[in-house]
Amino acid sequence: MRTVTVEEHFASPGFLDGAGRQLKEGLLRTGARGLKIIEQLSEVGDKRVAEMDAGGIDVQILSLNAPGLEQLEAAEQITLARDSNEFLHGVVKAHPKRFHGFAALPVAAPDKAAAEFERAVRELGFKGALINGHTRGRYLDDKFFWPIFECATALNVPIYLHPTVPPKAVIEASYGGFAPPVTAMLAGAGWGWHIETAVHLIRVILGGVFDRFPQLQIVIGHLGEGLPFMLPRLDRNMAKEMTKLERPFAAYLRQNVHYTFGGFNFPATFLDLLLEVGVERIMFSVDYPYGSMAAARAFLEQLPVSAADRERIAHINAEKLFGL
């Protein structure tokens, strides 16, 4: 069975000493495992392909690791996005059957972001863009950012919305008061990341982005970042009369969003997602190098779905959505 994974990361040269410096410091504090991750993020060539062979992964669609460029000054974002995309283009060219790319965008300068997005898709052959959450506290429902959505719609490619840590006010109010590593985990991959991303997507829906761009597709990881669990409640409590949107709330989650594993190899959570949105919007992913390819692959094999549906999840849905 062919396998395409879609939340797979790399670090471009210089990233871990620039925008990703805090990430690197955090990884170094975790010792040997952190060192290995740093090495894996930076290696996007033969060695990674060998790992994919061993892990049963045919294709990775690569994205610049979080926190990406979203928290930098606009001028810096513009330069670094271009550099990162050029680097990634080289990586993909060396292994065109094994790698594809998502563009990094200078989100803080939406017109420039749209131009880079178009260049990355049309000239470099990228399959979409990945945005790491808010831009210094501003969310994508803000019309300021809509040139990016307009561009995605024109190019007919999706945008992957990857988690980032919440704005400072939320970290302090919700996750503060514990030892710094505990606060960091609670605000990050232990919980806060996922809520942050779910809130972001809810804001995008309520802000009318999908009414303005009905063809737009957003991809989120982590089996839907908690949204499947809350989907029926959101739908019941936010009727169209209140939201003033064109469709019921749940319709956006079922028609404008795709969902990937992202390391959430959890059967009960998967079932929740499957029962709420259906198999055609669910896609395999590993969250490399944070998640294990072998573990994700084993989970994929065990999913309580038919063989045909397993194929959809493993590669067909991704091929269709990303035009692979």
Next chain:
Amino acid sequence: MRTITLEEHYAMPGFFDGPGRELKHRAETVGGRYANLIERLCDIGAKRLAEMDAAGIDMQVLSLTSPGVEQLEAAEAIALAREANDYLAEAVQKNPARFAGLATVPTSAPGNAAQELERRVRAGFKGAVINGHNRGRYLDDLFYSPILECAEKLAVPIYLHPTPPPKPVLDTYYGGFNPMLTEMLAGGAWGWHIETAVHVIRLISGGVFDRFPRLQIVVGHMGEGLPFMFQRFDIMPPAVTKLKRTYKDYLRENVHYTFSGFNFPPSFLDLLLELGGVDRIMFSADHPYQSMQWARAFLEQIPVSAADKERIAHGNAEKLFKL
């Protein structure tokens, strides 16, 4: 099959001149549904019993409706809690087979709150309800230890009911839309639940259950999203948290879960499968905000054995609340 519901609300008329004034204002300006809600909240007698009979609900464990007294000054909270508990005690006394009570406690005065809880439990109350944070302070703060210590000593649970998030979260996450929409988003559509889940996570992270290992917290709404994230908590092992047990352990050993209007099969399955059994799942309706009939129909349809359905419908509640 006997049915006991656990997240069922009431209010005394005076509540609507205090923390409940927003609902009263809506009843006066919008009328209809809101006026009806106030009437049903204040009635803990014949009309409510008739509604319960019609829906097939044998018993309600009642709590003062949100936002309770948690956002009040201490002196006001102490007085209003007493008034709320007196009102409830009288109603329970009249129909002890149909009603039981959870005490309102003035969390902003933890010593008084513990006293009020003990006095009420000795008089037949079954536990306490706390409506989330106390003006931005959470129960993991050592300030609130007397309340938690008292609940553990009395072996009664604390029902942690949602409340809107503190203002910094509300502004950052839910601001920028029309006010009604922001309120709903920060409230019953989403924010309430995340807020309550965060509160439970804070209780665990703050070592509350290491200090009070027998303490039992009850949350509604099928677990407030916690089941969905259950396995993810593995990335925060005791080596990082310095806790005695894992997050999963606390969620399986110190927390109980009720339906309260999340009559959604996929969410139920998520909770059921993550807990590894039905011993901590309990029926509830969220009256008068959600329909008792709807809850009862959902209970009939959940994919569990007849014996497990009995546990969820009443057995687990009887054990936990000593009914």
